Amino acid sequence: MAIDRELLEILRCPQCKGGIRLTPNEDGFICEKCRLKYPIRDGIPVMLIDQAEKI
Amino acid sequence: MDTQLVTGVAGFIGSHLAERLVAEGHAVRGVDCFTDYYPRADKEANLEGLRREPRFELVEADLCETDVAALLRGVSTVFHQAAQAGVRRSWGKDFLSYARNNIVATQRVLEGCKDARPARVVYASSSSVYGDSDDMPLRESSLPRPISPYGVTKLAAEHLCRLYTVNYGVPTISLRYFTVYGPRQRPDMAFHIFIRAMLEGRPLEIYGDGSQTRDFTFVSDAVDANVRAMTRGTPGEVYNIGGGTRTSLLSAIDLLEEIGGARVKREMKDAQKGDVRHTLADVTRAERDLGYVRRVALKEGLTREYLWLKERLGK
Numbered sequence: 001m002a003i004d005r006e007l008l009e010i011l012r013c014p015q016c017k018g019g020i021r022l023t024p025n026e027d028g029f030i031c032e033k034c035r036l037k038y039p040i041r042d043g044i045p046v047m048l049i050d051q052a053e054k055i
Numbered sequence: 056m057d058t059q060l061v062t063g064v065a066g067f068i069g070s071h072l073a074e075r076l077v078a079e080g081h082a083v084r085g086v087d088c089f090t091d092y093y094p095r096a097d098k099e100a101n102l103e104g105l106r107r108e109p110r111f112e113l114v115e116a117d118l119c120e121t122d123v124a125a126l127l128r129g130v131s132t133v134f135h136q137a138a139q140a141g142v143r144r145s146w147g148k149d150f151l152s153y154a155r156n157n158i159v160a161t162q163r164v165l166e167g168c169k170d171a172r173p174a175r176v177v178y179a180s181s182s183s184v185y186g187d188s189d190d191m192p193l194r195e196s197s198l199p200r201p202i203s204p205y206g207v208t209k210l211a212a213e214h215l216c217r218l219y220t221v222n223y224g225v226p227t228i229s230l231r232y233f234t235v236y237g238p239r240q241r242p243d244m245a246f247h248i249f250i251r252a253m254l255e256g257r258p259l260e261i262y263g264d265g266s267q268t269r270d271f272t273f274v275s276d277a278v279d280a281n282v283r284a285m286t287r288g289t290p291g292e293v294y295n296i297g298g299g300t301r302t303s304l305l306s307a308i309d310l311l312e313e314i315g316g317a318r319v320k321r322e323m324k325d326a327q328k329g330d331v332r333h334t335l336a337d338v339t340r341a342e343r344d345l346g347y348v349r350r351v352a353l354k355e356g357l358t359r360e361y362l363w364l365k366e367r368l369g370k
Contacts, residue, residue, distance in 0.1 A: 004058075004084070004112050006128065006129070007084070007112065007114070007125060007128065010122075010124075010125045010128055011114075011122060011125045012121075012122035012125060013122075014116070014117065014120035014121045014122065015120070017122060041115075043106075043113070044113045044114065044115050045114050045115065045116075046115040046116075047114060047115060047116040047117075047120075047121050047122075048088060048115060048116065048117055048120075049117075049120060
């Protein structure tokens, strides 16, 4: 399933509203400030704070 | 290419709407936060067809927290179907979820639209805004006086839509759905409950005396109204979307027995607080301004829902 590249670039951290970056193997987004990783599961970016992994 | 945004895309109406938009050649961005109001597996099943479509993308996000601007990027129409649905559970401490997911979430979408300036915002409202009224059929000018907290939250969000139109020119259209039914109907809704009980050989529990009536609207008619609202209708306005198949619960059960080919046992229970007695929509405005046409009659619609649930339950 396609993920729009532009969307990936402009998504923000739902907690701090800051920028996030895609992980090198494209399995999630990292927010450095909050030290959270939001997963991409099955092609779906999961932008839910309570599903994010602490890193 | 312009994108259409469907919130609540994993739900009953949202998933059908997204499919229709994709079929018509649109790129569709869907968002859903998969609340646990009913099983995630049901919602994933709703999305099965869409997940295979290259022009469909899905974001799992909570409208009360997410970056709405990102969701709205490149979007020409916002179909705001996401909500905490269900009249019966809107009492007590469960109300917080209704206030949050119906009022706050809508406000966040509208605030985002203030800046993003989509061409249209179509909001899924509800006949619950009317409450128990003697004005039958219900017209959009009838005084809305909800008798459930759920109805209050849907009405509040409707008012937010209108005032963002009036104050900021966000072009909103609110559609007051009258008891939508059909394949993928939520498991807390009457026909789904009844059909499941029939298929599983259990008696049907009926709240009240069963003579309460509803203006049932088949899902494809509701979807059609949304698509028409993309380009027609007056921003800031509200339109009744009713199926024109006003039927009592008992009559509907008779119909289900015909469809299912077997009689069922009926168990009468006390009427529930917040349930209205009757609904019937006057759809003159929707016909005139949206070109709304009701196409699916009750027996056909119920048959489709029956067959869908039969297959989903593997019966």
